Amino acid sequence: MLRLERRKEASRSMLYATPFLAVLLTMAAGIVLFALIGKDPLRAISIIFFQPLTSVYGVTELLVKATPLVLIAVGLSLGFRAGIWNIGAEGQYTMGALAGGAVALAFYDQPGLWLLPLMCVAGAAGGAAWAAIPAFLKTRFNANEILVSLMLTYVAGLILSVMVFGPLRDPEGLSFPESRLFHDSARLPVLISGTRAHVGILVALVAVLLTAFVLARHRFGLVIRVLGAAPAAARFAGFSETATVWTCLLVSGALSGLAGLFEASGTLGQLVPALPVGYGFTAIIVAFLGRLHPVGILAAGLLLGLTYIGGEGAQIAMSLPSAVTSVFQGMLLFFLLAMDVLVNYRIRLGSRPAAAIAAEAE
Amino acid sequence: MAGQPILEIDSISKAFPGVLANDRVSFSVGAGEIHALLGENGAGKSTLVKIIYGVNHADSGSMRFLGRPYRPERPSEARSTGVGMVFQHFSLFDALTVAENVALGLEDGQPGTGLDQRIVEVARSYGLPLDPSRRIGTLSVGERQRVEIVRCLLQRPRLIIMDEPTSVLTPQEAGMLFATLRRIREEGCSILYISHKLEEIRALCERATVLRGGRVVASTDPRKETAKSLAEMMIGSALKAPARHETLTGASRLELNGLTLPSSHPFGVDLADISLEVRAGEIVGLAGVAGNGQDELMEALIGERRVAVPRAIVVDGVPIGHQGPSARRARGMAFVPEERLGHAAVPDMALTDNTILSAAERMRLIRGGLIDRTAAARFAGEIVSAFGVKTAGIEHQARSLSGGNLQKFVVGREVLQDPGVLIAAQPTWGVDAGAAAAIHQSLIDLAAKGAAILVISQDLDELMTICDRIAVIAGGRVSPARPTAKVSVEEIGLAMGGQSGAGVASGAGHA
Numbered sequence: 001m002l003r004l005e006r007r008k009e010a011s012r013s014m015l016y017a018t019p020f021l022a023v024l025l026t027m028a029a030g031i032v033l034f035a036l037i038g039k040d041p042l043r044a045i046s047i048i049f050f051q052p053l054t055s056v057y058g059v060t061e062l063l064v065k066a067t068p069l070v071l072i073a074v075g076l077s078l079g080f081r082a083g084i085w086n087i088g089a090e091g092q093y094t095m096g097a098l099a100g101g102a103v104a105l106a107f108y109d110q111p112g113l114w115l116l117p118l119m120c121v122a123g124a125a126g127g128a129a130w131a132a133i134p135a136f137l138k139t140r141f142n143a144n145e146i147l148v149s150l151m152l153t154y155v156a157g158l159i160l161s162v163m164v165f166g167p168l169r170d171p172e173g174l175s176f177p178e179s180r181l182f183h184d185s186a187r188l189p190v191l192i193s194g195t196r197a198h199v200g201i202l203v204a205l206v207a208v209l210l211t212a213f214v215l216a217r218h219r220f221g222l223v224i225r226v227l228g229a230a231p232a233a234a235r236f237a238g239f240s241e242t243a244t245v246w247t248c249l250l251v252s253g254a255l256s257g258l259a260g261l262f263e264a265s266g267t268l269g270q271l272v273p274a275l276p277v278g279y280g281f282t283a284i285i286v287a288f289l290g291r292l293h294p295v296g297i298l299a300a301g302l303l304l305g306l307t308y309i310g311g312e313g314a315q316i317a318m319s320l321p322s323a324v325t326s327v328f329q330g331m332l333l334f335f336l337l338a339m340d341v342l343v344n345y346r347i348r349l350g351s352r353p354a355a356a357i358a359a360e361a362e
Numbered sequence: 363m364a365g366q367p368i369l370e371i372d373s374i375s376k377a378f379p380g381v382l383a384n385d386r387v388s389f390s391v392g393a394g395e396i397h398a399l400l401g402e403n404g405a406g407k408s409t410l411v412k413i414i415y416g417v418n419h420a421d422s423g424s425m426r427f428l429g430r431p432y433r434p435e436r437p438s439e440a441r442s443t444g445v446g447m448v449f450q451h452f453s454l455f456d457a458l459t460v461a462e463n464v465a466l467g468l469e470d471g472q473p474g475t476g477l478d479q480r481i482v483e484v485a486r487s488y489g490l491p492l493d494p495s496r497r498i499g500t501l502s503v504g505e506r507q508r509v510e511i512v513r514c515l516l517q518r519p520r521l522i523i524m525d526e527p528t529s530v531l532t533p534q535e536a537g538m539l540f541a542t543l544r545r546i547r548e549e550g551c552s553i554l555y556i557s558h559k560l561e562e563i564r565a566l567c568e569r570a571t572v573l574r575g576g577r578v579v580a581s582t583d584p585r586k587e588t589a590k591s592l593a594e595m596m597i598g599s600a601l602k603a604p605a606r607h608e609t610l611t612g613a614s615r616l617e618l619n620g621l622t623l624p625s626s627h628p629f630g631v632d633l634a635d636i637s638l639e640v641r642a643g644e645i646v647g648l649a650g651v652a653g654n655g656q657d658e659l660m661e662a663l664i665g666e667r668r669v670a671v672p673r674a675i676v677v678d679g680v681p682i683g684h685q686g687p688s689a690r691r692a693r694g695m696a697f698v699p700e701e702r703l704g705h706a707a708v709p710d711m712a713l714t715d716n717t718i719l720s721a722a723e724r725m726r727l728i729r730g731g732l733i734d735r736t737a738a739a740r741f742a743g744e745i746v747s748a749f750g751v752k753t754a755g756i757e758h759q760a761r762s763l764s765g766g767n768l769q770k771f772v773v774g775r776e777v778l779q780d781p782g783v784l785i786a787a788q789p790t791w792g793v794d795a796g797a798a799a800a801i802h803q804s805l806i807d808l809a810a811k812g813a814a815i816l817v818i819s820q821d822l823d824e825l826m827t828i829c830d831r832i833a834v835i836a837g838g839r840v841s842p843a844r845p846t847a848k849v850s851v852e853e854i855g856l857a858m859g860g861q862s863g864a865g866v867a868s869g870a871g872h873a
Contacts (some may be wrong), residue, residue, distance in 0.1 A: 009762045010710060219728050222718060225711065232705040235666040236697070237719040238687030 004345040014343045019289050019296070022336040023303065029331055039318055047317055048310030048328070058309060060195035064267055066305035068093070068259035070204045070298055072283035074211045075252030077292040082224035083231070084248045088134065088149025089256040090280025091156035092127035096257020097264040098160050099126025101179060101271040104186035104264075105168055111185035119186060119261060127257015128250045130156060135249035139242045145249070153280070161273050168271060179271040188266035200262035205298075207255060212294040224248065256280060285333045304329060368393050368521050368552045369414070369432075369445075374423035376409055383409040385576040386423065391521065396543060396553045398563045398584060401573035402596050402794040403766065407556050410573070411523055414554070415447050416440040428520065446519035448510045450526045456499035460509050463498055467513045484515050488542050503651060504535040511542065522546065523554045528562060532651055533822070533855030540566055558596075559823070560589035574598050597795050611830070612642035615814035616783045617676040618840075621683075623662050623669055631655040631838040633662060638833060638840055640783070640814040645805060646843055647825030647832040648818040651858050655838035656787060656818050657700070663785050663816075664697045665690045677783055691723045694782030698773055698789055700818075702765070706772045709761035713753065714742045716760050717775055724779045741778070749774035750800065766793040770801065777804050784808060787818040802828050822851055834858055 027045055034041035052058035072089045079086050086092075100123030107115055133152060137143035161177070170180035188198040215221035227234040227244055234241065259279065264271055286304050290296030311325030367390040376384040383406045391397045401407045412418040414425065416434030425432045427443055434440040437447075454463050461478050478494040485492040490508045498506060507527065514522055524543075528536040543553055543566065557563055563570060564584045572580040572595045580595045587595075621636040633655055640646045650656055661667045662675070662683075669675060669683035676682065677693050687697075697720070699705045707716045717738050722728040727738045742756040749770045753763055760768060773789055789805065790798035806828060809815050818835075819825050825832055826846060833843035834857035841857050 009759045217732050219722075219731050219733060222715065222733060225715075226708055226719065229710045230704045230708040232701070233708045233719060236664060236687065236699060236705055237722075238665065238689075238691070240686075 003348050004341065005348045006345055007343075010343050011346075015291060018339040018342060019291065019300070019336060021339050022289070022332060025335040025339070026328060026331045029335070030328060033327070034320075039320065044314055044318055044320065047314045048324070049306060051313055052306060052309040056192075057195065060192060060197040061309050062302065062305045063201050064196050064198070064305075065308045066301040067198075067200045067204045068263055068279040069283050069286045069304055070301035071200075071207055071259040071262070072252070072256045072280055073286035073290065073297045073301060074204075074207050074294055075255030076283055077287045077290070077294070077297060078211070078224055079248035079252050080287055081228045081292050082244055082248055083228040084245055085146045086131060086134070086149050086249055086252050087146050087284065088131070088151075088153045088156075088280070089252060089283055090276055090278065091149070091153035092130045092253040092256035093260035093263075093280045094153070094156040094160050094276045095130040095260070096123040096127035096254075097260030097271065097275055098156075098163060099123055099129075099257065100261030101182070101264045102163070102168060104182045105179055105271075107186075108180070108183055111183050113185070115183075115185050116188070116265070119265060120258060123257045123261025124254040125257070127260065128254040130257070131249040131253025132246075135246050138249075139245050145245075149249075153276075157276055160271070160275060164271050164273055170270075177273055181270045182265060186265060187269055188262060196267055198262065198266035200259075200266050203258070203262070204301075208294040208298050215294065220247070256283075282329060285329055289332060289336055304332075307332075366393055366429075367391060367426075368395075368428060369554075370426040371410075371414075372424050372426070374410065374413060374420045374425070376406075376413060376418060376421050378409075382576050384413070384420070387573070387576070387578055388423075389571045389578060389581060391552050391554055392569070393520075393552055394547050394550050395569060396547055396555055396567045398567035398570035399554055399556045399573065400558065400560075400563065400570050400592065400596055402558070403792055404764065404794070405573040405596070406576040407573055408525075409576075411447070411525065411554070411556065414440070415445060415523060441517055441519070444518075444520035445523065446514035446517055446521070447523040448507070448514055448525065448527060450529065452506050452510055454498045454506055454509060457497065459495050459497050460492060460501075461494035463509060464494075464513045464516065468516060480516060481512060485512050488512075488515065488545050489538070490542055503530045503653065504532070504538075507531070507539070515546070519551060521552045521554060523556070525556045526558075527555075528557065528559060529820070530652060532858040533851055534859055536562065560584075560592045561823075563592070564589065572596055593795055611644045612812065614639050615642050615678055616640040616785075616816060619673055619676065620671075621659075621662060621669065621674040622671075623658065623667065625658055626661075626667060631658055633658050634838045636835075636838075636840045638816075638843060640816050642782075642812045642814055643809055644831070645809050645815040645817060645829045647829035647846070648816060648835050648840065649822055649825050649832055649854050649858060650818075650820065650835035652820055654836050654858075656835060658838070659835065660697075660699060660785070660787050660818065664699070688723055691720065691779075694724075696720065696724075696776040696779050696781035696784045698776050698784070698786035700787040700791065702768050702772050703761065707760040707768060710759055712759060713746070713756040713763075713771060714739045716771075717742045717745065721775060721779055724781070741775075745771055745774040745778055748778060749804070766797040769793050770797055773801050773804060777808050780811070781808075781813060783814045783816075785816045785818070788820065789817060790821070790824060791819075798824075822854060826851070 030045055031041040034044045052062055072093065076086055076089055100119040103119045103122040104115065130152060134145040134148040137148050138145045164179055165177045168179045170176065170178055173180065188200055191197045191199060191201065223239045223244055226237060226239060227241060264275060268275065282304055286297055286300045290300035307325050307328045311328065314320045314324055315322055370390040372388050373386045374384050375386055387410055399407050409418060413420050416437045416439050432443065434443065461481060464481055465477055481492065481494045490512060492508050492512060498509065527539060531539060547553060555567055564587065567584050570582050570584040571578055574596060579598065584592060618636050618638045621633055623633040625632050631654060662669055665685055665687040668686065672681035672683040674683040677695060680693065682690055682693060703709050714735065718727045718733060721741060725737065725741050727734055727741065739756060745751065746753060746756060751771045751774065752767050763771065776784060786805065790801050793801065805815055817825065817829060829846050831843040832846050832849055832854060834841045834854055836858055
């Protein structure tokens with residue numbers, strides 16, 4: 001019989017090894033899955049995980065997909081470390097895109113270098129404002145931030161629809177529910193001409209480095225770790241839970257809003273009802289796959305970006321169902337969480353499982 | 363009194379990863395005998411008892427119960443054979459009545475009129491007054507223990523195992539328990555009694571088996587030993603009692619002035635008009651049974667909950683009731699909370715990072731918002747060497763340390779900050795005698811340097827050993843502190859039971 005034995009200390013090597021194990025297991029499960037539905041499994045895996053890396057187009061698209069994932073996930077990881085569960089990044093992303101996009105449309109006829117920075121500020125503020133609602137309700141009434149932030153996501157989607165059907169609709173757009181295309185000075189500069197790789201990629205990198213520094217050196221990094229691991233110890237140390245809840249939600253909201261604005265201004269160039277495509281939810285997987293560490297999140301964001309691009313490739317090349325992307329993302333999270341048990345437990349072959357469990361329980 | 367052995371243990375061994383918990387342990391418990399099982403934390407007492415009660419299983423060796431081979435697979439098998447156990451932590455449901463709780467614990471139990479009658483009979487015959495229809499939530503700790511004992515007795519056991527039964531009782535309640543235990547013995551039932559309170563073992567038990575490092579190191583008649591000689595058998599070396607310095611009390615450093623604070627929890631205790639003063643160079647003890655407001659008082663003293671009236675807590679003449687923990691530490695306060703894992707220290711963080719929790723201000727481990735890890739590591743190293751903390755290194759997680767070593771680390775972290783006012787709750791709880799002596803000595807030395815120290819503890823022996831004055835907390839109220847030399851354990855015990863003030867005066871007569 002297999003049994004689990006608690007480790008005296010969390011295993012550091014397992015902490016870093018389990019994400020890779022999860023990726024390998026996801027691939028293995030994918031192979032079984034494809035074989036069962038009668039598709040060539042090795043070809044499918046190769047199209048999803050390797051093909052996109054062989055062209056400039058594939059790589060730049062990968063970066064474009066990974067940018068919002070990394071930006072959002074870095075922000076979420078701060079709260080997740082502290083046990084503050086912002087599940088509504090998707091809504092904050094939408095509201096950031098809407099706020100920043102509205103600024104772009106408001107100054108449509110006044111192009112200038114100041115416009116983009118103003119849009120970024122508006123985008124971050126929009127996301128932060130949307131995250132402020134769960135922060136206020138949690139600190140004031142102890143309302144569960146998971147439910148509040150999640151439900152606000154759907155409200156945000158509806159607000160976006162109302163706006164692009166109404167006030168922000170393109171006056172010359174034949175009643176299509178879309179805004180007009182942003183003016184050139186409201187578009188994010190492109191890094192490599194001929195691709196969609198925009199400067200948002202660099203901003204995401206800066207966010208990663210900045211967060212890594214804060215976590216390693218700044219008091220705030222310690223505060224969120226302590227609050228997440230032992231709330232009573234945080235009170236003992238004099239760390240304010242209220243301030244931490246506000247900071248984590250506002251920072252992750254602002255980064256999500258910024259990611260939304262980059263998507264509107266950099267990738268799409270207009271506001272459309274279909275702007276929220278689930279980056280805010282996928283970023284949760286990215287955050288955990290990256291072990292809530294900025295550098296890990298960078299790698300995980302690229303991997304999840306790959307499943308988007310590769311999934312599309314597999315749909316086209318092998319006529320696989322479009323659900324293949326979500327299935328892979330779901331399996332990744334599933335295997336990662338399952339593997340996590342190895343960080344705190346080791347597997348033993350035991351002859352008396354009942355006795356061991358009783359001993360653990362005492 | 364001891365006749366044919368009830369339980370014979372022959373060469374029992376049990377290993378856990380990295381530690382041999384029981385190493386060829388042999389002894390026997392006679393019929394109608396109260397047999398003490400003595401040993402420090404980690405000596406292997408709990409493991410051995412769990413093997414007898416069927417929770418753990420021995421790797422080798424054998425047991426005989428009433429002459430027959432005995433190897434219980436699970437506790438229910440032990441119970442049906444005639445072995446009962448009263449645990450240190452009760453397993454009772456607050457919202458259910460006494461009878462319902464007892465019924466839940468019985469193998470064949472159905473609540474009903476018959477059971478109520480049996481409970482009353484058993485309770486009365488052993489001198490344990492108990493009303494079967496009362497809800498557990500309304501009972502005192504001592505009464506809850508009676509429920510556990512009655513539940514155990516209803517199974518008509520031949521051997522009862524009791525794990526530290528007096529640790530939650532006042533001295534008077536403990537006296538009542540002893541009378542009950544003697545009556546149980548007269549009925550022919552044997553008792554295996556685990557405790558590290560040596561005086562009570564000398565008063566109650568006729569044989570003692572001493573464990574150290576998993577082995578039986580002595581078997582003796584405790585009535586013929588002294589507490590000191592028993593302690594030395596347990597630790598295996600001569601016991602060094604903490605050396606007191608001449609107490610020179612100076613200016614008042616900590617004052618509580620009518621501290622009143624309603625509890626934040628539904629089942630908590632409200633602090634009512636607490637006044638207390640601790641002067642420089644003085645150690646004041648606050649005795650009390652757990653759950654009488656100690657946790658709430660600690661919260662208010664640390665500043666985890668702030669007090670609306672700043673003057674309620676005054677440190678060195680400055681009102682600080684409204685301030686948070688960091689501001690109080692900057693004023694020279696330091697705190698040792700009762701719960702070391704999860705409150706005083708973060709289990710999953712390295713010792714280095716754990717120093718920052720409480721030493722950031724006074725040791726300047728955070729400057730300009732940035733953590734100085736070099737300084738933190740230096741301070742952690744200092745604590746480890748000054749307090750003899752056994753650890754593989756300061757980069758290891760707090761949870762990898764044994765309870766006693768982590769406690770030394772936590773106390774060391776606070777004492778080495780050289781605070782002006784130190785407040786310590788249960789500073790030696792679950793710590794072996796050697797470590798406890800070292801912790802006591804460090805508190806005494808700190809006081810000698812002019813600090814004011816308040817020790818909140820349920821361990822009366824501890825308070826009597828190190829404190830200059832002792833006050834009692836009961837029901838959220840604190841009695842006036844009195845010089846240790848002028849109070850008796852009986853008086854304190856009565857006050858702990860809630861008879862403060864008037865009770866102290868007539869205490870000697872009652873005891």
